[in-house]
Amino acid sequence: MATEAPSERTRVHRLPERGDYDRATIDQILDEALICHVAWVTDDGEPRLIPTIHVRVDDTLYFHGSRASRTLQALRAGTEVCVATTIVDGLVLARSSFHHSMNYRSAIAFGTAREVTDHDEQLLVARALADHVAPGRAADARPPTDEELRQTLMLAIGLDEASSKIRTGPPKDDEEDLGLPIWAGILPLAITPGTPIPAPELDGGVPVPDYIRTYGRPGAPE
Amino acid sequence: MATEAPSERTRVHRLPERGDYDRATIDQILDEALICHVAWVTDDGEPRLIPTIHVRVDDTLYFHGSRASRTLQALRAGTEVCVATTIVDGLVLARSSFHHSMNYRSAIAFGTAREVTDHDEQLLVARALADHVAPGRAADARPPTDEELRQTLMLAIGLDEASSKIRTGPPKDDEEDLGLPIWAGILPLAITPGTPIPAPELDGGVPVPDYIRTYGRPGAPE
Numbered sequence: 342m343a344t345e346a347p348s349e350r351t352r353v354h355r356l357p358e359r360g361d362y363d364r365a366t367i368d369q370i371l372d373e374a375l376i377c378h379v380a381w382v383t384d385d386g387e388p389r390l391i392p393t394i395h396v397r398v399d400d401t402l403y404f405h406g407s408r409a410s411r412t413l414q415a416l417r418a419g420t421e422v423c424v425a426t427t428i429v430d431g432l433v434l435a436r437s438s439f440h441h442s443m444n445y446r447s448a449i450a451f452g453t454a455r456e457v458t459d460h461d462e463q464l465l466v467a468r469a470l471a472d473h474v475a476p477g478r479a480a481d482a483r484p485p486t487d488e489e490l491r492q493t494l495m496l497a498i499g500l501d502e503a504s505s506k507i508r509t510g511p512p513k514d515d516e517e518d519l520g521l522p523i524w525a526g527i528l529p530l531a532i533t534p535g536t537p538i539p540a541p542e543l544d545g546g547v548p549v550p551d552y553i554r555t556y557g558r559p560g561a562p563e
Numbered sequence: 564m565a566t567e568a569p570s571e572r573t574r575v576h577r578l579p580e581r582g583d584y585d586r587a588t589i590d591q592i593l594d595e596a597l598i599c600h601v602a603w604v605t606d607d608g609e610p611r612l613i614p615t616i617h618v619r620v621d622d623t624l625y626f627h628g629s630r631a632s633r634t635l636q637a638l639r640a641g642t643e644v645c646v647a648t649t650i651v652d653g654l655v656l657a658r659s660s661f662h663h664s665m666n667y668r669s670a671i672a673f674g675t676a677r678e679v680t681d682h683d684e685q686l687l688v689a690r691a692l693a694d695h696v697a698p699g700r701a702a703d704a705r706p707p708t709d710e711e712l713r714q715t716l717m718l719a720i721g722l723d724e725a726s727s728k729i730r731t732g733p734p735k736d737d738e739e740d741l742g743l744p745i746w747a748g749i750l751p752l753a754i755t756p757g758t759p760i761p762a763p764e765l766d767g768g769v770p771v772p773d774y775i776r777t778y779g780r781p782g783a784p785e
Contacts, residue, residue: 388645439707
């Protein structure tokens with residue numbers, strides 16, 4: 342576990358033992374989490390927040406959307422953003438209402454949004470986004486055309502200012518509450534796939550790919 | 564479906580058919596979602612973002628934390644916040660990389676944070692938070708003491724400026740891609756509970772409560 346925060350605003354102040362500044366830990370959370378939330382400040386000084394799909398490639402975090410999106414247009418010109426991803430691993434039920442908690446892994450990154458304009462990088466990001474959603478999908482899907490890439494706005498931030506915060510383990514009740522006849526413990530939670538639903542027009546001869554049949558988020562701990 | 568956005572900043576511009584301003588729809592998303600993300604602007608004009616547990620009570624959205632938390636302290640004094648909750652219902656796999664999407668339900672609310680200082684409202688919020696996490700839990704857990712309430716900072720915003728955005732249904736590929744031999748469809752995703760893990764010191768005679776044994780988020784559509 343890296344003990345040094347890369348900046349003051351990434352430092353975990355409250356319960357600092359939950360903070361982790363190690364890039365391997367941060368990367369694992371970013372890779373496993375399906376979506377993130379992106380916050381920024383409008384020209385009028387108001388907070389804005391959108392959920393979106395992201396993908397990490399090495400030291401860069403990408404997100405994208407339609408170039409027709411007013412939201413993404415507002416983000417384009419060197420806007421400072423704060424990105425958070427949060428994976429809920431379980432409910433932590435203590436005897437006391439006060440000590441209830443969650444087991445979770447969250448990562449937060451700060452950065453200035455850069456627009457991806459290089460054609461090769463755009464293709465790489467398109468592939469990476471498809472594989473982030475379903476590892477293996479990029480090799481199967483019809484790749485984007487140049488016109489489709491022109492309609493897509495891709496944004497990037499570096500990961501040099503990021504941190505993670507993690508809670509694991511059982512509830513921590515006060516000593517005097519341990520004997521109360523109240524159930525306490527953890528209820529694990531996980532995102533699980535259901536049965537794939539083929540598109541209405543799909544040729545019945547096209548099988549469900551292995552990466553969908555046995556879907557799981559990459560790197561989820563045992 | 565309410566067709567009028569309560570304000571310009573809550574209006575869904577991109578794909579407006581996905582926007583819904585009906586409070587029943589917004590409430591259902593807020594109630595089902597376990598956590599939210601809260602964004603605000605620092606005194607220096609920087610964006611900040613935290614994941615946190617929330618609960619809706621009638622027309623008010625509450626979140627809370629330790630009074631020792633510098634994050635929540637920064638939020639206390641009438642700060643304008645933007646709160647988002649996002650439920651991912653499934654992956655939408657199109658033949659083309661470009662038309663990949665997600666099925667999701669998200670709600671966004673804007674408001675000015677108010678500190679909850681009334682003792683009765685604090686007790687109500689503490690109960691509501693416990694029941695938001697696990698419906699039925701408030702009746703079982705040891706209620707907060709006055710000292711525990713003093714250590715807790717509770718914040719509230721009204722829900723008069725909120726909107727939701729929803730995507731459902733199959734992928735929408737271009738006509739000319741429909742015949743490609745690429746699997747397309749939906750992979751449903753849901754948060755599912757695992758086996759409850761009792762706290763190490765728990766008296767073996769205390770049974771797992773029904774609301775944990777048969778846990779599910781309230782109001783999740785069939």
